[in-house]
Amino acid sequence: MRAATIIQCGQPPVVVERPEPAPGEGTVTVTVTAAPITPLDVLCATGTSYFGAPAVPYVPGVQGVGTLDDGTAVWFPTDAGMRAGDGSMAERVSVPASTVVALPDGADHRLVAALGLSAVAAWRALTWRGELRPGEQVIILGGGGIVGQAAIQLARLAGARRVVAACRSDAARERAHRLGADAVVPLLDTDDVPTLARRLQDATDGPVDLVLDPLFGIPAAAALRTLRPGGRLVNLGSAAGEVAPLDSATLRSGSLRVLGYTNNELSAAEKGATMRYLAEHAIAGRLVVDHDPVPLDDIGAAWAAQADGRALRRTVIVPTRLGA
Missing domain, CATH: 3.90.180.10 (Medium-chain alcohol dehydrogenases, catalytic domain)
Structure with missing residues (x-):
């Protein structure tokens, strides 16, 4: 072969x-x-x-x-x-x-392969680790990547009232809009935490409940400043940096939660159930990448x-x- x-x-x-x-x-x-x-x-x-x-x-x-x-x-x-x-x-x-x-009958093999473990991570990080509830507001960092693309749509399916994506390139920002983000914030032209935090805050409708973060680095530190008291940031990657300048005052003043996520924590049964769930949405046209x-x-x-x-x-x- x-x-x-x-x-x-x-x-x-x-x-x-x-x-x-x-x-x-x-x-x-x-x-x-x-x-x-x-x-x-x-x-x-x-x-x-x-x-x-x-x-x-x-x-x-x-x-x-x-x-x-x-x-x-x-x-x-x-x-x-x-x-x-x-x-x-x-x-x-x-x-x-x-x-x-x-897989369910009618699944597009190539789409399911493209979604794969990236979409599993997006769904489980949002709903299991991040405890997303209907009516909450979500920021998706890295909204142009596979995890981010899936997360925009899956946050909607979980009942988020507003989804804000943050992306680097023009193509990624257009893609995030197309997939249903209410607002899309550029990441490329600043490495200043307060500037990026203000940009994210301007795109949101009040304090944010949950941040999904496959980037870490400067974007994570900025997004942390948008969270409501008791808000959550779930990190599942470090595409923007292995270290983030998180300040103690922001963490303590809001009693914020910074959580890590990995697919390695899932059992085979949990991965399987999640893949079938995602494939059903893909068949119905509700989930694409x-x-x-x-x-x-x-x-x-x-x-x-x-x-x-x-x-x-x-x-x-x-x-x-x-x-x-």
Whole structure:
């Protein structure tokens, strides 16, 4: 079978012929129809992540969508790049049967792959960790990314009365508006916490209940100043910086809560239930994210674009076409 393969850490994968996955006890074989290139895939393949350098060669891809031998459409996760074993960017892959999630009829495989664990994180960070309630006002930092795109729509589905997004580029701001943000604030032209805080406050309708933060850094410190007493900020990433200049006075005066979130805290059952919930919304047209399908043969260029920040949409590798 054909598979994208990391031959050397720090280099894009190349497509090579590899043996068919061997069936094992408790595993199923999935014919892969869609596999997203995520920042985690790229990070693991550099050999510099906190998981350590992966043994090469290996097939990357920490998640994917495909079909079982009986035709059942499934989503599945893998540990590729984090532990020994191959991932989703191949024509077929063997995965533990306990991890596959049967998808509802009519699911768009490429859209579900694009949503994937990013949308899982957005939903669970909003509703479980962030305790979002109907009628609350939410700020979504990084509203142009996959997590942010999903969060704008999911906050609405959870009953938020007003959703304010903050984005860096013009394209991201247009996308956030299109997805339903009530107001969109630019992030690019200032690194001043008070200035950005005032900009966010001007876009809101009174104090904010919840901030969803995949950025940290300056944006998180600014958004913290918009929260009502007892308000919550949930951090699930550090795209803008590993350190944020949070001031003690703001935290103490508002009795604010700063919370961390990771998908790693979810059980397989919780991930599965969330994926099915998200797929239902996607089928109904209530949840979309911008994505580009790319043939397996073109993965080298697509991977490089993700690695150096040129990929403006989620890239979804298509190893096997539906119906092929």
